[in-house]
Amino acid sequence: MAPILEFRSVSKVFFKGDTRIHALRNVSTEVEQGELLAIVGPSGCGKSTLLNLAAGLMEPGLGEVYYDGKPISGVNSHVSYVTQRDNLLPWRTVEDNVLLPFELKTRSRMPVGERKERAQKYIDVVGLKGFEKHYPAELSGGMRKRAQLARSLVYEPDTLLMDEPFGALDAQLRLVLQAELLKTWEGSGKTLIFVTHDLTEAISLADRVIVMSTRPGRIRIIERIELPRPRDVFSIRFLPEFGQYFERLWASLKEDMHQGADV
Numbered sequence: 054m055a056p057i058l059e060f061r062s063v064s065k066v067f068f069k070g071d072t073r074i075h076a077l078r079n080v081s082t083e084v085e086q087g088e089l090l091a092i093v094g095p096s097g098c099g100k101s102t103l104l105n106l107a108a109g110l111m112e113p114g115l116g117e118v119y120y121d122g123k124p125i126s127g128v129n130s131h132v133s134y135v136t137q138r139d140n141l142l143p144w145r146t147v148e149d150n151v152l153l154p155f156e157l158k159t160r161s162r163m164p165v166g167e168r169k170e171r172a173q174k175y176i177d178v179v180g181l182k183g184f185e186k187h188y189p190a191e192l193s194g195g196m197r198k199r200a201q202l203a204r205s206l207v208y209e210p211d212t213l214l215m216d217e218p219f220g221a222l223d224a225q226l227r228l229v230l231q232a233e234l235l236k237t238w239e240g241s242g243k244t245l246i247f248v249t250h251d252l253t254e255a256i257s258l259a260d261r262v263i264v265m266s267t268r269p270g271r272i273r274i275i276e277r278i279e280l281p282r283p284r285d286v287f288s289i290r291f292l293p294e295f296g297q298y299f300e301r302l303w304a305s306l307k308e309d310m311h312q313g314a315d316v
């Protein structure tokens with residue numbers, strides 16, 4: 054199958070005053086349509102930068118990023134992006150936050166009634182039924198994440214980018230949301246790129262895991278996770294094969310810890 058997203062020899066340098074920050078160096082990889090790809094790596098290795106490039110929010114210094122065979126130029130309207138930060142609008146209810154993408158997409162011709170139906174569908178999918186009229190300040194951290202997820206799904210994007218979406222949540226809630234995410238993704242045919250610090254989360258969810266090296270971010274290894282689907286995130290970690298994946302990937306991540314990186 055043709056790749057939906059391609060990074061071709063991508064490098065990215067940021068400037069802070071006189072300092073050059075080499076965020077990415079010579080990153081090449083392809084993401085297949087319908088794949089769930091997890092990216093792990095030490096803090097500052099360029100994981101969010103990769104997502105920003107895929108979303109068309111920034112351009113590479115060197116190299117190219119292609120979506121569906123075409124170079125990305127400007128905001129990539131085929132993707133939806135759940136950022137690390139909670140960016141729900143505090144003055145809007147859950148429902149109005151979820152409806153926001155329709156207002157931002159100027160080409161959306163969907164009638165208001167249909168938009169509302171779609172919003173309700175995804176509010177139900179993420180388990181927020183009954184909280185439509187609540188404001189973000191009235192929700193727990195987990196519920197706010199659910200609302201962000203509903204907002205990113207409402208436009209039914211081909212590709213979903215998620216940057217440590219469950220990072221700030223407690224371990225139990227993370228598992229619940231991972232399970233729900235898999236349920237939503239499995240069989241959808243959508244591409245999902247998921248950045249996380251948590252190796253167990255990456256192996257539990259992904260078809261492939263990319264381990265990045267410390268700055269400047271490069272791809273250290275790519276591992277295909279051949280665990281069966283549908284997956285049960287609560288029990289999959291106890292499979293012997295899971296342990297083998299964990300050991301191999303951890304050995305790679307650990308090399309950066311020895312260099313003092315914050316994994």
Ligand SMILES: Nc1ncnc2c1ncn2[C@@H]1O[C@H](COP(=O)(O)OP(=O)(O)OP(=O)(O)O)[C@@H](O)[C@H]1O
Nearest residue numbers: 067068069074076095096097098099100101102103
């Ligand atoms: N707009 C920017 N201006 C200057 N430096 C930046 C900018 N964006 C990212 N950087 C730097 O580039 C490097 C890579 O950042 P990035 O956010 O992609 O890393 P990350 O792997 O996602 O980190 P974390 O896991 O901590 O979120 C970091 O050193 C960061 O400080």
